[in-house]
Amino acid sequence: MAFIEVKKSSKFYQMGDTVIAANKEISFEIEKGELVIILGSSGAGKSTLLNILGGMDTNDEGQVLIDGVDIAQLSSKELTNYRRDDVGFVFQFYNLVANLTAKENVELAAEIVKDAMDAEAILEQVGLGHRLHNFPAQLSGGEQQRVSIARAVAKRPKILLCDEPTGALDYQTGKQVLQILQNMARKQGTTVIIVTHNSSLAPIADRVIRLRDAQVYTVECNSQPQSISDIEY
Template sequence: MVYNRTGKGEEVLHLDRVSKIYTMGEVQVEALKHVSVDFYESELVVLLGSSGSGKSTLLNIIGGLDVPSEGQLYFRGKEMTAATEDNLTVYRRESIGFVFQFYNLISSLTALENVQLVTEISSNPMSAEEALRLVNLSERMHHFPAQLSGGEQQRVAIARAVAKRPELLLCDEPTGALDYETGKLVLEVIRKVNEELGTTTLVITHNVSIAAMADRVIRMRSGEITEIESNKKKLSPSELSW
């Protein structure tokens, strides 16, 4: 079964019975089991599940960091499971923005220079200064990561991800290393990017409370989608509590 739209925009991604099996010695681990789901322009989706539920594996396949063992993934109608490694590199570079739990900033570069690393290799980027303004870091752009708080570093990572104007923003536990108040500030930036740029945004988390800010919530367990629900009323990050 393919779980369908909320009416927010045109289809960006279509996954058809995607499975992923990892072989560890003589043991095979089925990380994903025949997952079928669609994602649409401008929506914000939360993928919710505990550790081992398959949500990170799904995000890695969507982002072109991994390939399915079975099934197909289509981006804008083009089958990415048939893509060459060169095509996947272009897909990751031009169409995907990644935000991880740990910020992966280069310590010897300023916030501005960390973002410029992406803008220099992208075909239609915004300026690094514009990206940092979007995440409310204009006054901190010449600081090095060691001079920034955890929340500020994560916002630099978000600026770096969105500076290339990706069609998909993939956030893997973006608040996992942050305290409560700082985490909400980061979620507010993610919401702002989604709404102001219209970037299709996927956030994976084990934090149930974050689901209330999404257009749709996809719940996963043991490599399968167990439920998809739409939020009739979305909460702003400032209204969340956990």
């Protein structure tokens, strides 16, 4: 059994008189420690899918098995535990707490779990050992995103979910952030799922899931993913 198995998962939104299918019978598998890219244009259903995988939203039909457990069937209490213990999130606009330093932002997230990583150590790992005591407004966009990655991984999540993590960053800074995410998969064995509309990122992933009109269009595996320094986008 694969680490993540999504089976015919559908999600519908009621908009006035009409029902919009944001995800239609989505099916795929992901192995532990993979770097996965979910690709699709705006409105394809990527964020909906990511939010369901992270337990921030629930599907209406189908199964979402994480490590053998169908999270679509969990109670809200169990779903809270799943979000807290197993999942790290990275968002396009970082969502750091403005009046806490880099280190305090990471500590805040680490506090809610047992056995969290040391905040200073993880910030050093993302190249911010010299920025521990700076507030978000004193950091560049790329630095803020690296703090948000540190915050997400400090909990030692099994799954790291990233929604357009390089969307607000310039090219070189985006590459640094992708390199950190690829390292999390390669070196820590974290399963990393990145949502993007940018198809030029596809070659760096172990697996690429393309969404189109709320459905899975293709799933491809790269046996030899490219290194981030070699891609151009």
